[in-house]
Amino acid sequence: MIKALLFDIDDTLYDSTTLAEMARRNSVKAMIDSGLPFKDEQELYEKLLHIIKTFGSNYPRHYDELLRYLNIPWNPKIIAAGIVAYEHTKFGYLKPFPGVIPSLIRFREKFRLGVVSNGIAIKQWEKLIALGLSHFFDVFVTSGEAGVEKPSVEIFTLTAEKFGLDPRECVMIGNKLDVDITGAGNAGMGTIWFRREENAYLKHEGKGPDYIIESFFELIPLIEKITQ
Amino acid sequence: MIKALLFDIDDTLYDSTTLAEMARRNSVKAMIDSGLPFKDEQELYEKLLHIIKTFGSNYPRHYDELLRYLNIPWNPKIIAAGIVAYEHTKFGYLKPFPGVIPSLIRFREKFRLGVVSNGIAIKQWEKLIALGLSHFFDVFVTSGEAGVEKPSVEIFTLTAEKFGLDPRECVMIGNKLDVDITGAGNAGMGTIWFRREENAYLKHEGKGPDYIIESFFELIPLIEKITQ
Numbered sequence: 001m002i003k004a005l006l007f008d009i010d011d012t013l014y015d016s017t018t019l020a021e022m023a024r025r026n027s028v029k030a031m032i033d034s035g036l037p038f039k040d041e042q043e044l045y046e047k048l049l050h051i052i053k054t055f056g057s058n059y060p061r062h063y064d065e066l067l068r069y070l071n072i073p074w075n076p077k078i079i080a081a082g083i084v085a086y087e088h089t090k091f092g093y094l095k096p097f098p099g100v101i102p103s104l105i106r107f108r109e110k111f112r113l114g115v116v117s118n119g120i121a122i123k124q125w126e127k128l129i130a131l132g133l134s135h136f137f138d139v140f141v142t143s144g145e146a147g148v149e150k151p152s153v154e155i156f157t158l159t160a161e162k163f164g165l166d167p168r169e170c171v172m173i174g175n176k177l178d179v180d181i182t183g184a185g186n187a188g189m190g191t192i193w194f195r196r197e198e199n200a201y202l203k204h205e206g207k208g209p210d211y212i213i214e215s216f217f218e219l220i221p222l223i224e225k226i227t228q
Numbered sequence: 229m230i231k232a233l234l235f236d237i238d239d240t241l242y243d244s245t246t247l248a249e250m251a252r253r254n255s256v257k258a259m260i261d262s263g264l265p266f267k268d269e270q271e272l273y274e275k276l277l278h279i280i281k282t283f284g285s286n287y288p289r290h291y292d293e294l295l296r297y298l299n300i301p302w303n304p305k306i307i308a309a310g311i312v313a314y315e316h317t318k319f320g321y322l323k324p325f326p327g328v329i330p331s332l333i334r335f336r337e338k339f340r341l342g343v344v345s346n347g348i349a350i351k352q353w354e355k356l357i358a359l360g361l362s363h364f365f366d367v368f369v370t371s372g373e374a375g376v377e378k379p380s381v382e383i384f385t386l387t388a389e390k391f392g393l394d395p396r397e398c399v400m401i402g403n404k405l406d407v408d409i410t411g412a413g414n415a416g417m418g419t420i421w422f423r424r425e426e427n428a429y430l431k432h433e434g435k436g437p438d439y440i441i442e443s444f445f446e447l448i449p450l451i452e453k454i455t456q
Contacts, residue, residue: 034362076373077362080353088358091319125308130316134262134305145304 002190002227004112004139004163008150008174009124012194013100014131019093020057023086024048030085031063034078038070058120094130099216104136106220110227114139116159116172118179121145139163150176151183160187171226173219181209192222230418230455232340232367232391234384236402237352240422241328242359247321248285251314252276258313259291262306266298286348322358327444332364334448338455342367344387344400346407349373367391378404379411388415399454401447409437420450 010016028044038044051065059065063082067074107113113136117124121142128134139162143149146158160167171190174180181191185207193209194216211226213219238244256272266272279293287293291310295302335341341364345352349370356362367390371377374386388395399418402408409419413435421437422444439454441447 030357034357076349076353076370077357077368080350081357081362083350084354084357087315088319091316121304122308122311125305126312129258129262129305129309129312134309140305142304 001169002111002171002223003165003169004114004160004171005107005223006114006116006139006156006159006170006172006184006189007137008172008176008180008194009115009117009127010119011175011196012173012180013133014094014096014127019090022093023089024052026085026089027063027082030081031066031078034081035075036067036070036072036078058123091130094127096131096133097216099219100133103216103219104133107223108136111223112139112163112165113137114141114159114163114170116141116150116155116174116180116184118143118149150179151186153183153187156184156187156189160189171223177209182207185209190226192219229397230339230399230451231393231397232342232388232399233335233451234342234344234367234387234398234400234412234417235365236378236400236404236408236422237343237345237347237355239403239424240401240408241361242322242324242355247318250321251317252280254313254317255291255310258309259294259306262309263303264295264298264300264306286351319358322355324359324361325444327447328361331444331447332361335451336364339451340367340391340393341365342369342387342391342398344369344378344383344402344408344412346371346377378407379414381411381415384412384415384417388417399451401441405437410435413437418454420447 007013025045028041028048032038032041047069048062048066051062051069055062055065063079064074067078104113115137119142121144124142139159141155141159141162143155146155148154157167160170167188171192172180172184173192173194175194175196177193181193185191191209192211192213195212195214211222213222235241253273256269256276260266260269275297276294279290279297283290283293291307292302295306332341343365347370349372352370367387369383369387369390371383374383376382385395388398395416399420400408400412401420401422403422403424405421409421413419419437420439420441423440423442439450441450
């Protein structure tokens with residue numbers, strides 16, 4: 001019997017990919033507008049992606065490193081322009097996917113709700129709070145606090161333990177097959193894959209998802225069907 | 229002959245005091261809303277002010293320190309709630325004082341414009357950019373980069389040098405008598421005090437301001453009068 005629903009955050013509860021792309025593209029435009037001597041926005045955007053890949057997405061000085069990479073002297077105006085454009089764009093894009101809030105309101109009537117997320121605890125809570133979703137969840141597990149990342153079985157069993165439940169009483173909903181679905185499946189949980197890319201299915205290895213949805217609006221009838 | 233106008237940022241170009249108070253009060257409410265076991269908002273706000281005073285306003289972990297001070301275990305949800313409320317409130321309050329933009333547009337026709345600010349260069353640029361004012365200024369001097377703070381004469385002479393001007397060709401506009409006005413006056417600049425508090429005048433020592441305004445709308449006619 002299903003007693004808890006667990007959710008991934010990024011690209012499951014909100015469109016993290018679009019947020020990151022738009023915020024980075026706007027930061028590039030703002031840096032050019034503030035005097036960065038570079039005309040090709042697309043090329044500069046790709047160089048920024050290279051820096052983010054090299055230093056990791058949580059590194060706090062991407063724009064400093066970008067200037068260094070371009071052999072441009074450190075310039076606080078240009079760096080500040082990148083930061084402000086990123087933050088202001090984030091503010092606009094940090095909204096739940098359509099269907100998320102009504103689904104969570106409905107699910108709260110019958111299930112306990114949790115979040116299992118790879119990332120830094122404060123950063124992931126900031127997202128849930130800015131999304132207006134923090135009050136829906138009883139249990140919140142991040143890899144930063146757990147010391148182990150999805151798809152490790154341990155992070156899922158830890159989450160079930162926090163609920164005082166058996167993993168078989170939990171269903172994990174996430175967008176990444178090899179992270180959310182494989183890991184939760186190996187832990188004995190039910191799995192629902194939020195498929196956001198057409199061909200993503202071809203890429204996974206191991207046990208596939210129990211169910212597939214392509215939007216949050218499909219989740220309420222699916223959960224009602226499998227919990228009858 | 230006056231060739232350049234220099235401005236302070238905080239509480240001169242925008243209402244920094246109100247922003248900080250509202251952002252901190254909203255962060256306190258959000259932390260209580262996220263489970264901080266404390267009922268008295270005013271008392272918690274005062275404890276937060278104590279932490280900010282103790283660690284300095286640029287310290288990045290005020291909310292962590294507040295929990296420690298209250299003997300409450302570290303809690304990423306509560307800390308994130310404080311951060312998000314602060315940032316979202318800041319976003320709403322970071323607007324120029326009435327009259328700032330039309331004044332700067334007008335002054336650009338006849339003068340070169342600069343900023344002289346105590347603070348960290350990137351943080352101060354972030355404010356100017358978020359305010360939409362960064363393109364008005366040719367010269368930008370922060371204590372962080374200059375290695376010396378207002379009211380030192382050096383930071384004002386450095387600013388005049390960056391313009392290639394004599395300090396006597398510059399006028400400083402700022403809200404703090406003992407920081408902006410005394411310092412610029414000692415450097416030989418003209419001074420206009422943006423008086424925001426009724427009784428602030430009583431507090432200063434040394435040479436007083438050449439002129440006093442109480443809103444930015446008074447600045448255009450004053451500058452026109454003294455530069456005729």
